[in-house]
Amino acid sequence: MSRLTAKxxxxxxxxxxxxxxxxxxxxxxxFTVIVGANGSGKSTLLRGLARLLNPHSGGVYLDGExxxxxxxxxxARRLGLLPQGPTAPDGIVVSDLVGRxxxxxxxxxxxxxxxxxxxxxxxxxxxNTTDLRNRYVDELSGGQRQxxxxxxxxxxxTPLLLLDEPTTYLDIAHQVDVLELCAELHEEHGRTLVVVxxxxxxxxxxxxxxxxxxxGRIVAEGAPTDIVTAELVEKVFGLxxxxxxxxxxxxxxxxxxxxxxxxxxxxxxxxxxATREAVC
Amino acid sequence: MSAFVEERHDPVRILRLGSAVRLRVHRRSVAVGLTxxxxxxxxxxxxxxxxxxxxxxxxxxxxxLGGGTPIQHFIIETxxxxxxxxxxxxxxxxxxxxxxxxxxxxNPLGSPDVIGFNSGAATGALVVLLVLHGSAGSVSxxxxxxxxxxxxxxxxxxxxxxxxxxxxxxxxxxxxxxxESANSYLLTRSELNEAQSAAAWLVxxxxxxxxxxxxxxxxALVVLLxxxxxxxxxxxxxxxxxDTARGLGVHAERSRLAAIVVxxxxxxxxxxxxxxxxxxxxxxPQVSRRLTGAQGPGxxxxxxxxxxLLSASDLAAxxxxxxxxxxxxxxxxxxxxxxxxxxxxxxxxxxxx
Numbered sequence: 001m002s003r004l005t006a007k008x009x010x011x012x013x014x015x016x017x018x019x020x021x022x023x024x025x026x027x028x029x030x031f032t033v034i035v036g037a038n039g040s041g042k043s044t045l046l047r048g049l050a051r052l053l054n055p056h057s058g059g060v061y062l063d064g065e066x067x068x069x070x071x072x073x074x075x076a077r078r079l080g081l082l083p084q085g086p087t088a089p090d091g092i093v094v095s096d097l098v099g100r101x102x103x104x105x106x107x108x109x110x111x112x113x114x115x116x117x118x119x120x121x122x123x124x125x126x127x128n129t130t131d132l133r134n135r136y137v138d139e140l141s142g143g144q145r146q147x148x149x150x151x152x153x154x155x156x157x158t159p160l161l162l163l164d165e166p167t168t169y170l171d172i173a174h175q176v177d178v179l180e181l182c183a184e185l186h187e188e189h190g191r192t193l194v195v196v197x198x199x200x201x202x203x204x205x206x207x208x209x210x211x212x213x214x215x216g217r218i219v220a221e222g223a224p225t226d227i228v229t230a231e232l233v234e235k236v237f238g239l240x241x242x243x244x245x246x247x248x249x250x251x252x253x254x255x256x257x258x259x260x261x262x263x264x265x266x267x268x269x270x271x272x273x274a275t276r277e278a279v280c
Numbered sequence: 281m282s283a284f285v286e287e288r289h290d291p292v293r294i295l296r297l298g299s300a301v302r303l304r305v306h307r308r309s310v311a312v313g314l315t316x317x318x319x320x321x322x323x324x325x326x327x328x329x330x331x332x333x334x335x336x337x338x339x340x341x342x343x344x345l346g347g348g349t350p351i352q353h354f355i356i357e358t359x360x361x362x363x364x365x366x367x368x369x370x371x372x373x374x375x376x377x378x379x380x381x382x383x384x385x386x387n388p389l390g391s392p393d394v395i396g397f398n399s400g401a402a403t404g405a406l407v408v409l410l411v412l413h414g415s416a417g418s419v420s421x422x423x424x425x426x427x428x429x430x431x432x433x434x435x436x437x438x439x440x441x442x443x444x445x446x447x448x449x450x451x452x453x454x455x456x457x458x459x460e461s462a463n464s465y466l467l468t469r470s471e472l473n474e475a476q477s478a479a480a481w482l483v484x485x486x487x488x489x490x491x492x493x494x495x496x497x498x499x500a501l502v503v504l505l506x507x508x509x510x511x512x513x514x515x516x517x518x519x520x521x522x523d524t525a526r527g528l529g530v531h532a533e534r535s536r537l538a539a540i541v542v543x544x545x546x547x548x549x550x551x552x553x554x555x556x557x558x559x560x561x562x563x564x565p566q567v568s569r570r571l572t573g574a575q576g577p578g579x580x581x582x583x584x585x586x587x588x589l590l591s592a593s594d595l596a597a598x599x600x601x602x603x604x605x606x607x608x609x610x611x612x613x614x615x616x617x618x619x620x621x622x623x624x625x626x627x628x629x630x631x632x633x
Binding site: 047050051052072073074075076077080081082083086087088089091092093096097100101103104108109111112153156162 | 303304386510513516517519520521523524526527528529530531573575
């Protein structure tokens with residue numbers, strides 16, 4: 001079963017088609033990762049799934065209903081979104097920011113309950129940000145800030161959570177930190193995650209369901225072990241590579257082939273004569 | 281590092297009214313609000329007792345409660361109270377309009393007085409005054425049409441896949457410059473006595489307000505203030521960016537349009553009743569935000585702050601060069617500007633700007 005599906009979805013800005021007649025069913029309880037080269041439409045697809053873009057044709061369905069027909073707050077109780085590079089207003093405190101994730105659950109008169117407080121406390125505990133609660137968001141490090149934003153999305157308490165490149169601008173340790181957190185949310189809290197990632201090796205390691213996109217279409221989808229091959233990587237990223245088992249997890253590990261010169265018909269760096277010839 | 285890990289007191293508490301109502305209350309905002317309210321009352325009592333016929337504060341209170349001599353009664357209830365109330369209401373309306381627009385544009389410079397509404401209202405009023413030679417009532421109407429028309433034009437010109445803060449401000453400033461030159465042209469073309477009364481209107485004044493001017497502002501506030509409070513909840517989230525806000529269930533474009541309509545309405549009504557008083561819309565939301573330390577548009581503290589600033593400015597305008605009465609617009613710049621400068625310099629010293 002899939003609570004979130006796209007059928008014949010075409011998305012774009014103005015006349016430009018970026019996602020083209022795409023059909024996707026996000027498996028419930030999966031950690032779905034969307035990968036693809038720059039401009040392949042992966043972020044656009046995620047924005048479409050989060051009803052931030054109106055489809056040119058086709059549609060996105062949440063629990064069988066067209067997502068654009070549902071009330072905005074109703075969607076926000078089932079589907080959370082963390083956009084790429086979100087901006088915090090100056091001088092906002094962490095607990096205030098995380099608390100805003102409760103917006104879809106509170107009303108003008110019922111502004112806060114024990115349940116809301118519990119959700120916020122739980123979200124901060126899960127992201128290890130409880131100690132930061134009274135700090136200003138703008139004085140945090142990049143990794144801390146990203147965890148705070150994820151806490152805000154968690155406080156929304158949605159069974160489905162969409163994250164757009166949550167590891168961008170983070171150093172490798174913080175990237176792994178964020179991905180481990182996502183895996184934990186998926187495994188221990190049973191949430192369905194849909195995440196756009198740049199790093200294919202991260203995607204292979206953490207995804208239970210991998211979606212590879214090229215030019216607005218899905219080229220392959222399935223478990224990373226089943227679908228990631230050197231041919232697929234070449235097709236999706238235009239990169240020659242070898243795929244070996246990750247020594248840590250056994251998932252596919254993509255090792256790019258050496259040097260662009262290998263593409264030129266004559267010789268390579270290993271062949272000094274050919275290089276000299278190319279230079280002269 | 282120790283400064284960073286210092287525990288701050290939880291700034292929010294929950295106010296329960298029965299089982300149906302739970303309000304999130306920002307502690308410091310409540311304290312600041314009550315202080316501002318007390319300041320407004322104090323300024324009001326002094327203002328009512330001030331003038332050619334001074335009345336002591338106890339006598340003023342007595343008169344307001346129904347006592348006092350007939351002459352005190354006349355002076356306070358017919359002459360001074362309407363002016364004071366106009367100052368309070370117009371100040372509140374200007375401040376809330378400013379708060380909404382600053383939040384929309386995520387920039388303090390996004391206030392209605394900076395992005396051309398005041399200039400547009402002035403153009404409307406000048407056309408009525410100098411070209412059509414209309415009455416005082418039609419001047420107000422002209423101001424409303426001018427202000428709303430300008431807002432509409434700025435909105436349409438700045439809109440391309442939603443309104444971005446910078447575009448709104450740049451288009452607004454350009455529009456303001458254009459309208460200002462139109463205003464100057466209208467003034468230079470007019471007769472001297474007409475130009476003088478037009479110039480007086482342009483500064484913004486509360487002289488000689490009667491109950492007839494209080495009523496429309498009061499009605500507008502009764503309608504628009506709750507609307508502003510409602511829409512400010514969405515604006516708080518829009519400050520996180522459109523995508524995040526929409527992810528949280530905010531209807532971004534609809535909320536923004538609602539905020540613009542409410543903000544323009546408040547600014548237009550305020551300008552129609554007191555002329556294009558400058559600086560309150562810009563300063564009051566900033567001052568109240570810094571006093572409360574709260575996030576978001578903060579409609580009620582901003583309203584109280586605007587009311588306080590304008591009533592204080594009007595008292596100063598009446599008092600400082602007595603018996604000459606300055607138009608209040610002259611004083612708002614001085615009072616509001618000094619206060620804002622003081623607050624900012626204090627913050628910079630603390631290292632938070």
